[in-house]
Amino acid sequence: MNKDMLNALDVLEKEKGISKEIVVNALEAALISAYKRNYGQAQNVEVEFNDKTGDIHVYSVKEVVDMVFDSTLEVSIEDALEKNKAYELGDKIRFEVTPKDFGRIAAQTAKQVIMQRIREAERSIIYDEFIAYENDILTGVVERQDSRYIYVNLGKIESVLPKQEQIPGEEFQAHDRIKVYITKVDNTSKGPQIYVSRSHPDLLKRLFEQEIPEIYDGVVEIVSIAREAGDRSKVAVRSRDVNVDPVGTCVGPRGQRVQTIVNELRGENMDIVKWDEEPSVYIANALNPAQVVHVDFHPAEGSCTVVVPDFQLSLAIGKKGQNARLAAKLTGFKIDIKSESDYNNIMAKKIASGEAKAVVPEEEEVEATRTNSEPIEHLLANPENISVNDYIEELEETESEEQLNTKEELAEDVLTADDVEDRIAEVELDPEEDYNELLEDHQD
Structure with a gap:
């Protein structure tokens, strides 16, 4: 029996990941409970389990006093000195009280408590393992579904995918392998409860980190994500290296990188934009x-x-x-x-x-936007207040076209620099008469 128990402890440690020390402590507590319940004893007792031989010993712990009032808890100094002359008042002495028939009832009680401790230890191990994956993604296998949840097996535990966290229109069959984002890990009285999502924006972020090494290494950074799960998403990226194109890096050769993510999300459209x-x-x-x-x-x-x-x-x-x-x-x-x-x-x-x-652009901006085929951006709201010489002087300084608008009459008419130059070349009038004639023609 003792060898069988030691072998069982070794198996639990290897297969369940429960240390032998945890099981031994649970066993000792179980034996104390069984002893008190089945033998009607209320005194302080200790149980010692030898993890080398498997032997079990029960001890009653008593305190050394001058006068004994409760024999189950105290021992006189005289009796203590007979056992060992080194004892003094206040010392604790252990007396072995292991019953000869400490058998079936005690073993059954101990088994129940041990199993409870084992379950608690397993739950604690699972919780500690999966709390590290909170806000991360894992691959699971679809097991079953009902009206509220899809149940996804993550290996050691079954997670739940609520309806509101599912991608609209997405359907799964049993044994389908899918990637899910772990949103919450609860340690309940019934054990760890893990909630996962397929519609969370951070699922997209983690998928990009998995598929694109530059994002995982921090060379390319995801700045923002806007997602309507199952339909379309926009991802803003920027590069920390001037030699790396963030959009091209995410798209990959012939779109292979982003296509892998699109396939995982069952065809969700993806726009990658540069921040x-x-x-x-x-x-x-x-x-x-x-x-x-x-x-x-x-x-x-x-x-x-x-x-x-x-x-x-x-x-x-x-x-x-x-x-x-x-x-x-x-x-x-x-x-x-x-x-x-x-x-x-x-x-x-x-x-x-x-x-x-009306906004008149700065000269630097005007020069940068002028071309021979586009009008100048100037808006001459009050042309009568602009001197002829100033107008012609500015006309001579630019080689591009110019838009001449009055506030009302010339709101939709465009007069280019070439038109003005041609008209001035055709007539030999003084600048003021030429300017006035030009304006009259346009107003007509």
């Missing part, structure tokens, strides 16, 4: 694939107005507003998208009513 410290550029990237003409910020409201070409308005907004909604989540700005024509009409009304002023 930029300039908010207007970042917002323009986030609205990909739509092109952005201009971004007008409203700092007090934490929002911005994004101007896009007329023919790309629906593309920028996306199906049911999804593209704009994900871009807003990704950048942290409230985004109002306007077509170019609508925005120009709104600004023209504001300028006419005095709510806004």
